[in-house]
Amino acid sequence: MTDGGSQTADVSLFTSDETDEWATPPEFLRPLAEAVGGFDLDAASGAENSPIAEHAYTEDDDGLAQPWFGTVWCNPPYSEMATWTDKVVSELHRDDVDAILYLCKGDTSTDWWHQALAEATAVGMLDTRLSFGDGSDSAPFASHVFVFGDVPEAVFDALDREGAVFDAADKHERTEQRKLVTDGGREQDTEEVWQPRFYAACALSTSLIVAANYILGTEGWTGGFIIGFGVASVLALVFLSVQHWSLAHSNRGDAS
Known part of the structure; x- marks a missing residue:
């Protein structure tokens, strides 16, 4: 014009x-x-x-x-x-x-x-x-x-x-690529996905160390510490997994 x-x-x-x-x-x-x-x-x-x-x-x-x-x-x-x-x-x-x-x-x-x-x-x-x-x-x-x-x-x-x-x-502000669509369509932050997997990896690694410790017959406080840490990691994994499962089903219930 x-x-x-x-x-x-x-x-x-x-x-x-x-x-x-x-x-x-x-x-x-x-x-x-x-x-x-x-x-x-x-x-x-x-x-x-x-x-x-x-x-x-x-x-x-x-x-x-x-x-x-x-x-x-x-x-x-x-x-x-x-x-x-x-x-x-x-x-x-x-x-x-x-x-x-x-x-x-x-x-x-x-x-x-x-x-x-x-x-x-x-x-x-x-x-x-x-x-x-x-x-x-x-x-x-x-x-x-x-x-x-x-x-x-x-x-x-x-x-x-x-x-x-x-x-x-x-004015539009750029957003970071940090979202995944999971759990039946619920927007889930990548941190929510990463955290349980991280603990799973820790637990698996520790379990392998504990198994190796048992097989090799390592004695003393070092072996006890490793075993204790392994048990704690497994319990943390179970807790987070249950929490994650509960949250996912709660969101599905809200959506329905």
Whole structure:
């Protein structure tokens, strides 16, 4: 989908040091500002014709070197995304900052994007390419808005109208391959399977040692210790086996 404007082909226009300030489209920003009750700080200002927030850091102020506060809007220079993302994450954990809305390229192949996702409350993925600055051409890349901190539901509603919103808490975490389906379909942890087998191996080994001790006629405390350990291992095996059998039948009864 597009926003109706022709697409600008040269990505470098948005990432070069000479032309790295691009105004946020006001028609896109306005619903977000209304949703938060107005932004307290525009951390990377300078290209907009009208102010976004009550306070602003321009290029001369250097928003990277200043403390942030309140509810912050940030449309950073795209040539320094890693540096600005570090700053966002750092400021997010300060008590003076309530929330940050962070407009950026939708570049999921970068480390900074995943760094932002790891700290974000949500990410809005826009279904149109924004037209930055005064031009009518749309950007040659997709745009995402990371939401950090607690914000009103109206923020998510506004972003949803522009595309799709994903809750960062729902990000899938890889699970370890440590489950087996046994006992009539009951999910059984591999530790449950391994433990009885381990004791079985110990008992069998000890039994063999005891048998060898008896046949060879070994005398003294060493032989007695081995025999005692062998008996204990056998009893442990019997106990675990009965427990395992009981648990399995209990689960089968629950399933029926």
